[in-house]
Amino acid sequence: MIEVEHLSKVYGSTPAIEDVTFAVEPGEILGFLGPNGAGKTTTMRILSGYLPASAGTAKVAGFEVHENSMAVRKHIGYLPETPPLYTDMTVEGFLHFVARIKGVNAGDRPNRVQTAIKRCNLTEKSQTLIRKLSKGYRQRVGIAQAIVHDPPAIILDEPTVGLDPRQIAEVRSLIKNLAGDHTVILSTHILPEVSMTCDRIAIINKGRVVATNTPENLMAQLTGGSGYELEVEGDAADIQSRLVIFLQGLPNVKLVEQAPSDVPEHHKLRVIAESGTELVGRDIAKTVVGAGVGLYEMRRSQATLEDVFLELTTEEKPLDAATDLESDGESEGEEAEPSAGEAA
Numbered sequence: 001m002i003e004v005e006h007l008s009k010v011y012g013s014t015p016a017i018e019d020v021t022f023a024v025e026p027g028e029i030l031g032f033l034g035p036n037g038a039g040k041t042t043t044m045r046i047l048s049g050y051l052p053a054s055a056g057t058a059k060v061a062g063f064e065v066h067e068n069s070m071a072v073r074k075h076i077g078y079l080p081e082t083p084p085l086y087t088d089m090t091v092e093g094f095l096h097f098v099a100r101i102k103g104v105n106a107g108d109r110p111n112r113v114q115t116a117i118k119r120c121n122l123t124e125k126s127q128t129l130i131r132k133l134s135k136g137y138r139q140r141v142g143i144a145q146a147i148v149h150d151p152p153a154i155i156l157d158e159p160t161v162g163l164d165p166r167q168i169a170e171v172r173s174l175i176k177n178l179a180g181d182h183t184v185i186l187s188t189h190i191l192p193e194v195s196m197t198c199d200r201i202a203i204i205n206k207g208r209v210v211a212t213n214t215p216e217n218l219m220a221q222l223t224g225g226s227g228y229e230l231e232v233e234g235d236a237a238d239i240q241s242r243l244v245i246f247l248q249g250l251p252n253v254k255l256v257e258q259a260p261s262d263v264p265e266h267h268k269l270r271v272i273a274e275s276g277t278e279l280v281g282r283d284i285a286k287t288v289v290g291a292g293v294g295l296y297e298m299r300r301s302q303a304t305l306e307d308v309f310l311e312l313t314t315e316e317k318p319l320d321a322a323t324d325l326e327s328d329g330e331s332e333g334e335e336a337e338p339s340a341g342e343a344a
């Protein structure tokens, strides 16, 4: 449904994205995750047909975004970071207006507008002027304008920014309900957002896609993934010379790390599994006891999405072959300012 190949964008002499490649399957929700300034908005604006790329291609529903930008706008719903709303219109009036400019037939418009209003829980506000709405309701109108023409692909740039926790939960469940019938790309730098909402994640850092995979696979591939955390009691020299060495000799153990502890004789260890393998907890417990060390506590630890994100965006360390990696790309392009009225 969405295919991006070797896409680059340069603003003046500043590269914003370089050689970005990924695909989104029909009905899938892809989380586009990256720190501030990573290039998420730039990629989304190119995909929506509002910004020309400097190099590479992007196709939505089979249409090349630059060559067929009008067709793309009909097949895509776009919610920019700041929804462009005509605040002197009522919710329903604005959605009729957007439906018209998106090419929905006059006969179909009332039905499409009512469907978008219902899906976004806007029924009680449908006759309210947009300027009188709270931020949460405005965001829902932003999503309603993105789906009113029933596009197969929807692109949402930071859809929950500035919302309160209840509104965030509502917007997330709305997005989940859109999947299946629609292909969704959701940009965010909020980690729980992607793990709760998305089927797959593309992590972008400094303009490059550094990983694309399911959240589970990313966590499984992470170096220093799953393992056990131990709290043990004993002489520091014994821990170092015996226990750590014994633990390191167990099958599938990649590394044994020692964390600082405030209490003397009380030590915290982390036993980390080789990528893609599991450790046997019973063997670890036996090893501790066999080394003559007291075992206070032992619990499984799993790499979190935050670990993955920090590892990939702090050091730009690529994952293994199951992850899409991008190579260098060169491009040139023009300066572009965000255009007004992107939704419309």
Ligand SMILES: Nc1ncnc2c1ncn2[C@@H]1O[C@H](COP(=O)(O)OP(=O)(O)OP(=O)(O)O)[C@@H](O)[C@H]1O
Pocket: 011, 014, 015, 016, 017, 034, 035, 036, 037, 038, 039, 040, 041, 042, 043, 189, 335, 336, 337, 338
């Ligand atoms: N109109 C512009 N002119 C010049 N440089 C720009 C322009 N828009 C973005 N950039 C630069 O391009 C890079 C990518 O910006 P972009 O807005 O795409 O990142 P982002 O991942 O969406 O960030 P954020 O999460 O902060 O919105 C940044 O270095 C930014 O400063």
